[in-house]
Amino acid sequence: MIVGIGIDLVDIPRFEQTLARTPRLRERLFSPSEQLLKPRSLAARYAAKEALIKALGGSDGVHWTEIEITPEASGRPWFTLTGSTAEVVAARGITTLHLSMSHDAGLATAYVVAEAAGAPGADTAQEEEEEA
Numbered sequence: 859m860i861v862g863i864g865i866d867l868v869d870i871p872r873f874e875q876t877l878a879r880t881p882r883l884r885e886r887l888f889s890p891s892e893q894l895l896k897p898r899s900l901a902a903r904y905a906a907k908e909a910l911i912k913a914l915g916g917s918d919g920v921h922w923t924e925i926e927i928t929p930e931a932s933g934r935p936w937f938t939l940t941g942s943t944a945e946v947v948a949a950r951g952i953t954t955l956h957l958s959m960s961h962d963a964g965l966a967t968a969y970v971v972a973e974a975a976g977a978p979g980a981d982t983a984q985e986e987e988e989e990a
Contacts, residue, residue: 861952862972864912866905870964873901889926898966902959903927906968910937910955913972919946927957935959951975 874897877883884893884900892903907925911917924943927935937955939947947955951974959968 859974859976860971861950861974862913862915862970864909864914864970864972866908866912866968868901868905868908868966870898870901870961870966873897873904873966885923887922889923892926898961901966902961902968905966906935906937906957906959906970909957909968909970910972913955913970914946914950914952919943927959947972 877897877900887904887907888895888900892900895903906927907922910925911920914920919942921941921943924939924941926938926940928938930936935957937957950972952972953975954973956971956973957968960966
């Protein structure tokens with residue numbers, strides 16, 4: 859069952875200017891391995907983290923550096939969550955996070971879908987309908 863959806867769009871040149879103006883921002887927003895990436899990739903990861911926060915319904919207990927976007931062997935991006943951020947996601951019953959990212963023409967975008975197991979009592983309600 860989908861419990862949250864988030865999307866975000868980042869202007870890459872503006873994001874690059876912000877990183878240049880505020881060098882410590884890389885440390886505050888990105889994991890050590892992410893910090894080594896090119897600005898366009900960082901912009902897409904920033905969009906992914908923002909989209910995740912939107913899918914979660916807010917940032918309580920979520921910390922930027924505890925959200926890392928890591929590629930699977932196929933290249934598909936995946937969230938690697940640690941610390942209180944992982945605890946927040948688990949506490950909300952979220953079992954799967956789907957992530958899509960892209961960057962082109964000076965823009966980076968990300969889309970996140972948060973999924974949880976079926977709603978409590980959903981199977982029971984369906985069984986009762988079938989019995990009636």
